[in-house]
Amino acid sequence: MLDYFHTLLEQHFTADKMLGPRQLLGPVLAQIQVLDELRRHTRPGTTEPTLRLLAQYAEFAGWLHQDAGDTAAAMWWSHRASEWAQAVGDYQMVAYMLIRKSNIALADADPVGVVDLAAAARKVPGPVSPKLHALAAQQEARGWALCRDADTFQDRLGLAAELLREHPDDVNEDAPVYLHHYNLATLEEQSASGYRACGQAEIAVAILERQIAATRAHLHRDTGSARISAELHTLDRILTHRWPTLPAAVELHEALATAWPHGCSPPPSADALAGRSERRGALVRRCVTAGGPGLRRCPGVVRVSVGSSPCRRSAARRRRRR
Template sequence: MARDGRTVARNTKLTRARGRALSPSGSREPMSRQELAEAVNTYLWATFHRRASLDGSYVGKLENGEHRWPNEQYRQAFRAVLGVETDAELGFYPTRRRRASTVSGPHELKVVGSGGSEGGSRMLVISPDEAAEMLAHLQQQWHILVRADNLFGPRHALTGVEAQLAVLQELMNADVDEFRVPTVRLAAQYAESAAWLHEDADDMERARHWTSQAMEWAYAAGDHTMVSWTAYRRSQQLTADGFATQAIGLAQAARRDEDQLPGPMRAAIRVQEAIGFALRQDESASQRLLDEALSLAGDDRNGDAQGGHGSFCTSGYIEAHRAQCLVLLDSPQRAIEHYEQALPALAPVYRRDRAAALAGKATAHAAADQPEEAAATARMALPMARRAGSQRIVRRLTAVGATLYPHRNLEAVAGLLHELNEVAS
């Protein structure tokens, strides 16, 4: 039975793959349909935190051509459980044919609308010109989503990024060679954005997943700029976990071929390397890198990354991170002075950067044994972080509150602790 062009008469490949897979019970019997469904459910939860309730009947419908093909996450789960590398080995893709023509001309590109195995969708047939328009639109949408992130935070941007990633993943499955590389390149760009948004939402597991995916796609597309950028992003994640040496190594790898990178991106990578050296208590190396970054700083006042990755790395951003390095180097009073200089220099569109700088300044005040100033600064940052949906910054402010708890008799500290309790409740 065929349905919307997305099923085959009988999926013998999937049946054979299941027949070769051993039962998880330890017996030599082939995996049953129910066992396969349960294994896929387990994989989806462990890998994507996605609850699914597939059963043997669902597998049977796939094998008999009575169900639409699964979406990408489901297909990945089937591949992993059955030990195959491609969808073709499971029979999820029929042969795609180009339009017959006696002369050289445009061919059809089939794109399966997203919606997953449970939602309805239809097969779209588009021309190469339409595909090019779609990619141009998605590229422009990326800039809009970056600006939305800077204005409103991950809550507003993440839904759009994930929706566009679903479209790009379907486009990557299309059998048209000339569009594969630009599609994969753009998918890497969106995946890196998804990583950052999850990180700001304090979901580090998903952040690391999308960083790895972005790096894989960037490498597949031969996009050396994005490979460098994903190395930079992974270095940031390692710094947050306290792994200074590994973070420095990845930052240095990210700028190995920096003559090919735009100036603001080179600046951002240097800032990241400087933080790694500060974490390792090497002030000289840290300050030198920050000085170098200033000579490469960007000047993005719109927050839409039209200048490419690293556009956010303005002089204000660099000085705020110089202050962060000074906190790591146990020089909180010097850090406070730099935060006071950096905050007015941050462009208004970078609201989250302002909240992060205020959180850093509060941390510096607390380290300098200035509890009232620390509490007052943290109370300025907290509503900004909440409006931006930045759980990452809220967590930093919660840590400041914990540090100030012994001073809870002070009015400013008591007020901060009350506000933090309201956020947690």
């Protein structure tokens, strides 16, 4: 019976790349209810396989809610996943759920939560995959980027890259599905928002261009491409706000409006997307050149006020202690 639900969950992971959260949430929540009923009618002391599977389903439900924009529901289901994982001593899943909660804090623009939860994941006892430690370091880096601490951002990013280079396949079959697909390419893609937050727009654009060109045509809904398009639109808002009459900024805005007429949805095909990427990159580079150093220090690049950021104050205290 549980093999059937395992198979369904694997198919949900695949379907999420094309369907998105709204079509999958109903079936996933219904299957959690069925699994929980099975757990309730299982003899005490024999529920471990069911609880492990429930933790995986709850983690996925949390992701679907986050992807749909409901971070409160995402955190609730992530807490349930943590609870079920703790019940069976699955420390790898416990650590992974701390990273998931850190990611939800990122969506809520809570840099302190991002850093603290990711750092906690690296302190979880028990056998934990080096790839999971790499993911935790990457998530920490994203939090420090929100705090505009470029040095710590680079340090944590370097640690994540080193772990992935040294342990590219060091993950057991029971590890969270995401870890099986987590690699240096994923790390690079997700670092783009950190570079942008630190004011290094050119690096962010170069990363996004490479990821856009590599997106396969059948993954129209792929969440990676959705993140990429969101990053490009963030850059567009920064440029048009700071230099509304700059010709290159106007041209970039029009190019994005043509490529994504409905906002941040991916374009009709990856081929069309890749064909536009070189032109968009050239436009952004022209904006950076025309704007000068001000682009890299533009306050709009960072979503956290430097003067009031508790992360910034914490970084300053660390430097003083040195």
